[in-house]
C-alpha cells in the first residue's frame with residue numbers, strides 16, 4: 528500500500544542528489560575545523576542568512592539551545608511565545624541545562640507576540656527579578672498555523688529589543704518557507720535578529736542537521752557551547768554534504784508544498800464535520816478540527832473507529848494534537864495526487880461516520 532505521510536515535514540527522505548553528495552563528500556575532523564564540506568556548508572549558510580559566521584548542529588532543538596546558552600547566563604530570562612516550539616517541545620532544555628528562565632508571552636493566532644506584551648514582560652532592574660536578556664521569535668510559527676512573520680514585524684521586535692539592551696534569537700526552523708511565502712529574500716527576515724537557527728532536515732529534505740548563524744564572536748562562543756552539549760561531530764561533512772544540496776536545490780520548490788497545503792485546506796474546509804479556515808494556511812502546515820461529527824480524532828492512537836486509524840488503514844498518516852485537533856504537513860514527496868487521495872479518504876470517512 529502506498530503511504531502518504533502528512534505527519535510532519537521531518538519525514539522527508541534525502542534526494543538522489545543528496546545521496547550522491549554524501550557519497551562524494553570530502554571529509555576531515557570538524558572538531559579541528561578541518562572538515563572541508565562542513566566548512567563549506569557553514570560559509571554558504573552564513574551568506575544566505577546575511578551573517579558573519581555559521582555553525583552546523585545536530586538538530587533544531589540543539590540549535591535553539593546552543594543559541595540561548597550563548598546569549599544568556601544562568602538566572603537570566605528569555606521572553607518567548609507561549610506557543611513556541613522552544614517553550615513547548617524542547618524538553619525544557621534552557622532551564623534543565625542552562626538555568627535560564629523562560630518568560631512566556633501570549634502568541635497571537637498569526638504567531639506574533641504583541642509588542643506591548645513583550646515590553647510589559649521585560650523586567651526592571653530589581654533584586655527580586657531575573658534579568659531579561661533575550662527575546663525569541665519563531666518563523667514560520669509551527670503551532671500558529673505555520674504563519675510567516677513579516678520583515679516589518681521582525682524589525683519592530685528588534686528595535687524594541689535594542690531599546691532595552693536585549694538580544695533577539697530567531698527559531699527559523701522553516702525560515703525558507705517563510706521567505707518563499709512572503710516573496711522576500713531570507714536575509715530580510717534574518718537581518719534584524721542577532722542569531723538564527725534553521726533546519727536542513729524539514730522541508731529541505733536533508734537527513735540530519737540544522738545551522739545557526741550570527742556574528743563571528745557569537746559563533747565562536749556557540750562552538751564552545753555545542754561542544755559542552757556533546758555536539759563536536761568529527762567527520763560531519765557526511766551530513767553537511769546533503770545540507771549544501773538542500774540549500775542549493777530545495778528552497779525554491781517549497782512553493783509546491785504551499786500550493787498543496789492550500790489545496791488540501793480548501794478541500795478539508797468543504798467536508799462536513801471538519802472545520803478549518805483556508806485563509807489561515809500560508810505555508811505547509813494545516814491545523815483542522817473535528818467539528819462534532821461523533822467521530823473521535825483518535826485520542827488513543829490505534830483505537831478502531833478513530834479518524835486517525837481509519838486514515839491509517841488507507842495508508843494516510845496525519846498527526847493528532849488534541850482531543851479534536853489534527854495536523855497535516857505537506858512536503859517534498861507529497862504530490863497533488865496524494866492531496867486528492869487524502870481528500871477523498873477524508874470525505875468517505877466523514878460520510879460513513
Ligand SMILES: Cc1ncc(COP(=O)(O)O)c(C=O)c1O
Nearest residue numbers: 586587588589612665669698700
Ligand atoms: C519551529 C520548530 N523549531 C524547532 C524544531 C526542532 O527541530 P528538531 O526536531 O530538528 O530538533 C522544530 C521541530 O519540528 C520546529 O517545528
